[in-house]
Amino acid sequence: MSIALQNQAEVHAALAHAPIGAMIIDEAGVISWANQAVAALLGEPDPAALRLTLAFVWLPEDDAEVLRQMLDMFFAAPVDARPTWSRVVPIQTMEGIRQTAELTLTCAPGDFDKRALLYFQSLTRQTIAEKRFSQVFENLPLGALVVDTRQRIVQVNSALASEFGYPREELVGQPLETLLPARCRPAHREHVEGYVAAPASRMMGTGRDLTGLHRSGQEIPVEIALTRLENAAQPMFMAIVSDISSRKRSETALQQTNAQLEEFTYVASHDLRSPLRGIGDLVTWIREDLSGFELPDDVQYNFDRISLRIDRAEQMIDDLLRYARAGVRDTDMETISPAELVEEALALALVPDSFTIEVDLQGGDIVAPRAPLSTSLRNLIGNAVKHHGGASGRVRITMREEGRFSVFTVDDDGQGVTPGNEERIFKLFHRASPGTNGDGVGLAFTRRMINAHGGMVTVRSPGALGGASFEIHWPRILLKEHEDE
Known part of the structure; x- marks a missing residue:
């Protein structure tokens, strides 16, 4: 075998299994050899079938003309000065599929002085x-x-x-x-x-x-x-x-609200309570000074009303302080049985024997702080009785798991909530039923406490039993919201 043929055989062997397409062409663009990769790229099962065909036929007319010109320049230059040329072109396979490839024209090694290597690198995946x-x-x-x-x-x-x-x-x-x-x-x-x-x-x-x-x-x-x-x-x-403009505005607004609430509670606990106690003391002293006199019934009645109003004002201050503290998140977590939680809430709510209680709990234990969840349920059960409108009735307490929440529902068959008041009843000092005791803090307190722990409370009226239906969505799967959690 001649040296030239031996060199050709070595080049063919080196390129036969190369991962990119390669073909050897002459100055007219006629293919004398091609590897399996270029045959697969062009849609030809047998690389030998590409022999004696023109490399231009796979290219658009303009790109084919550029390749012809480059071949003329390439072979006109001395062997040791022939330039390497690359161009990204569209090619069309035998199946009519269009692909994008990078062509590279370069010298063939060995004794291929009248031949050139044309590499085909598919850019389809990259594209x-x-x-x-x-x-x-x-x-x-x-x-x-x-x-x-x-x-x-x-x-x-x-x-x-x-x-x-x-x-x-x-x-x-x-x-x-x-x-x-x-x-x-x-x-x-x-x-x-x-x-x-x-x-x-x-x-x-x-x-x-x-x-x-x-x-x-x-x-x-x-x-x-x-x-x-x-x-x-x-x-x-x-x-x-x-x-994050919106988030910053929300954070600033929340900080301002919390600061104002802290200032308000300080005023309530110090600047309001002291004058009330002073008024209460004055009333007591006046009554002591008049203890030897026979007071008319209306005067005695007014003294009693003053004392009652003072007591109620002090209770409102206590409720305000409790409401403010309800916005602080309790981190004392424990595993809670829903059945035990509801039983505890029912016992503390003091439901009269004239009311029928139904309980249907479907779900597993909850990892949560006990006090806020128990207090919320107790408040809703107590409200179902207090605002029922009748001396007897039904209250149904259910629980189900929904997404990452445990959903507690408290339904009653009472008078429900007046249409349009569904959100108003959660406002501070709004009384759902004017004829009942209380100063309208309970539901506001409950919502603030639940929201502070990542949950929410809503009301629907009429509910399943015809009265009000309160739902607590309490997170049973906790989200990481702070860096120290």
Whole structure:
């Protein structure tokens, strides 16, 4: 065997099982040999069937003409100066399927001075992956952008453009600092250099309040997650940017409300109670001073009314303090049997014997603080009797599991809730039934206590028994809401 033939055999053997398509062509583009990978890419079962065909036939006319010109230039150059050429082109297989491939024209090793190697690298998977990424990227409900190592914005989705008030096309190509307040830019450059040196997926600015610069010039509070994107050309970095303005407003409003409530309860416990006690003492002294006189019945009656009003005002202050404390979450968790819980609530509610109690509990034990759940059930059972409207009736207590909640329902067959009052009855000092005892704190207290523990309480009227139907959704599967939990 000649040296030339031996070299050809070695090249064929080396390329026969290569993972990318390869064919050997002459200056006219005629194929003299092809491997199995290129045959599979072109839809030809037998690579030998490609011999003596033209490489151009798989390409669109314009790309085929470019390849002809490159072959002319390639073979016109000395062997040791022939350039390598690459081009991404669409190809059409024998089955009529269109694919995207990268063609690379290069010198064949050995004695193939009148031949060239043409590699076919299928980009179909890469193209599909890029399309999927673009679809996911664009449809993210959060703002997202991709930047290069020079901190230029390469890609941005509609959500981010909307968050910052820009048309999307206006941001592409701009420096990332466009979206940063001027005072943050020097420190940002240092953080970026450190991140590029050791990239890792993480939240940006942990422990610090981050802001972005809206097109209007206003700053918006944001959270940013960073990650590196693998790219053949150069490293890319993606940032997920969340506008947390609404959350910040809610947090601020909640903090203000809690601060006002604390201030109010301090005033109630100190500045209101002391004058009431002073009035009570004055009434007592006046009665003592008049103890030797025969007082008319109406005067005696008015003295009694004053004492009663003072006692009721002090009770309202106590209820306000209890209501404020109800917003504090109890962390003393224990495993509770629903049957024992309901039995305990019924005993403390002091339900008259004239009422029929029905209990239907379907569900397992609950891990929860006992006091707030027990108190809530007791209040609802007591209300079912107190606001029933009759001397006897039915009260039904049920439990079922629904998602991550245990749902307790307290139904009665009483007069129910007046239409339109379903939310009003949970307001502080609103009395559901004017003819009953109490100052209208019970349901407000119950809702505040349940909400503080991640649950909710609602009312429906008429319910299953024709009266009011209260539902407590109590979380049986707890969510992590605080860093120390």
